[in-house]
Amino acid sequence: MRFLFALLMAAIAQPALGDDGGTKPTTLEPVSPWSLDYAETHCRLSRLFGDKDHPTVFFLEQYYPDSTFRWVVGGPKVGNIASGAEVRFQFGPGAKISQLGYTKLDLGDFGKGFSTQGPEVTESEPLMIKDDGAKGDDQSKEPQSQAVAGIPHLKSEIGRSIDWLALEPNSGNEVRLSLGNMQKPFEAMNQCTENLASHFGVDVAAQKVRRKGPIWSNRMDVIPMLFAAHPLELPRGGPKATFTLILLIDANGKPTNCQMIPMTAESNNWDKELACKILARRASFEPAIGADGERQASFYGTQVSFVLR
Template identity: 30%
Template sequence: MIYLYRLIATAVSMGAAVSFSALANAKTEKHMEPSSEWALDYAEGACRLARMFGEGDEKVLFYLERYQPGDNFSIVVAGAPFEKFARSDVRIQFGESGELREEDVIEADLGRFSPALMISRSTLDEVEDPESRDAKTAKTDADLEPSNPFDLFGQQISPQYEAAVEFVAIESKRRGRVVLETGSLGEPMKAMRKCTDDLISTWGIDIQAHRSLTRRVLIKGDSLGWVRDSDYPTDLIRKGMQGLIYFRLNVDEEGKPTSCNIQRSTRPEEFDRIVCDRLLERAELIPALNAEGTPIESIFQGAVFFTIPN
């Protein structure tokens, strides 16, 4: 089974906030101190902020990853303390002022650090999309109309809010609560912003024009057929191989994808090739508009998840 997600939107569906009374049902609460410094990876297609927590067999890998400036990031947390955390039963909290909220989780195997829980899109706090049409498919003529100018790469969560976040808690009602004592995220997130600002400078688009778009790239028609179940290689199904692939399409003034870049992938590489080949062949998009309402070259980002149902 194959799922395609769009990641470019700045709005995040957080799911329902969970009352802190739920903590009373937790079996254990484990606090984990850092066992490494923060490490920032300037990768070709993404910026990854990572840190280790705990010691020995209990060691945990935690990282945030961004694919463009803004508030969104993906999360990976991995290690023995998360054994038997069910993906349908995971909640996360960023700092004392953050709400405990449900997240959509993908289970993965990172070898030494397993099990791994992956969240494809989250933020430190809930944000509103400056363009209400966000990541919707264009279904009516009204969807195509320019909006008030907005910054595609803007950030709503303030540096002060980031600095106030001093822990990340991951909870399962059945298995307990793991608290990663991160310390203030102020300086780490500042470094992440510098990395993502550098990242977009290599994309071949007019960055300044994207600070005042009146329409981002929209999906034309239905995206469900872009990458299909029949595209899942049978040999990889037999081997039980699954994959999560983050991609970026460059889109011209007519809405045609002109290039495909893999920003991050769990591999194997055959998944990467299939994603780009199929998207360049099948993706139908509506171009972005600049402040004057003129179509311009832009980008479309998303993720494809190849998964084998239980």
């Protein structure tokens, strides 16, 4: 049984805002504790900031154990920050400034928002497929976070270095969410995703001591097959159809279980059963290596996006 509970964190002093001679950022303080949702398909941390009557919401989400995460922010103070091709942000003070693509969202009562990845997106980049099956700019990069020794996780030392999220609009003042120190929230997320993986059939104890995770050896051949088997009716240059893909991989490198989770409205009509059948027949992995040096069953997670250019 998955469930929802609140994380009551000790208050931790925020670093003083630096004054470089420019305008100080608009800082939004928390108006709720962290809440952690143990859902059937994901783990989600959420917190409200700013005005209690018209709050800004922040979500941090994971769908399997990983060293990076999807995050969502929305509300009257931040809903229009994302414009153009990328959004500029920093999980500070410890993480570097990043500039990444994003997906615009309608967050209901919270208003406009957007989602993207961070702060360790370079370790687990989404795969982009264009309509003609040609290789996109980020297709040549195999996500490495799933191939590491031990089970992938959010690093406590990175969480310990993060106290706020700064968002920089194209014009106007920077907006900063006072997240509070993220070490304990990161650790809570790791516990949740391990529970999620166990729920999916993963032997978490064995994964923690593995020497190497699985590597998808024919990834660039198989992903375009999914698009060809079920082309989506998307407007050219429009929103992406994005999915989270989770596979159980046996000791011979073959998928034995598959889960495709729609991440955008454009992906809701996808034939997930057909996609999983293609993956079962066609996908091939270098299997994980266990603590004893032998091949072992494991899991593989990634995000896939389809877009018409």
